[in-house]
Amino acid sequence: MIEIGASELERIVGAELAHAKSRRWQTAIVRAARMIKAETPMHWTGRTLLFWSDSSELYEATDDVCQCKAFNEGFPCKHRAAYKLVKRMNEVTR
Numbered sequence: 001m002i003e004i005g006a007s008e009l010e011r012i013v014g015a016e017l018a019h020a021k022s023r024r025w026q027t028a029i030v031r032a033a034r035m036i037k038a039e040t041p042m043h044w045t046g047r048t049l050l051f052w053s054d055s056s057e058l059y060e061a062t063d064d065v066c067q068c069k070a071f072n073e074g075f076p077c078k079h080r081a082a083y084k085l086v087k088r089m090n091e092v093t094r
């Protein structure tokens, strides 16, 4: 996982929350931040973010694609929110 200070993560999360398009996106961003802080296993491929779901399925998230139930139902999901956060984290730590 990426080495990043807690305050830097808070700053990125705050910025994403400020730009969130809806309440559902805000919830997804908060959940994604919680996963990152809990060091939930995820892998940045350089273009996508990979997750192993609770049911051991592999999800590959980008800005506009995921394979989880929430995404399939047309809702923002924590995976795509995590993609946004990790992408930003990579940009500031480069």
Ligand SMILES: [Zn+2]
Pocket: 059, 061, 066, 067, 068, 069, 070, 071, 077, 078, 079, 080
């Ligand atoms: Zn998802």
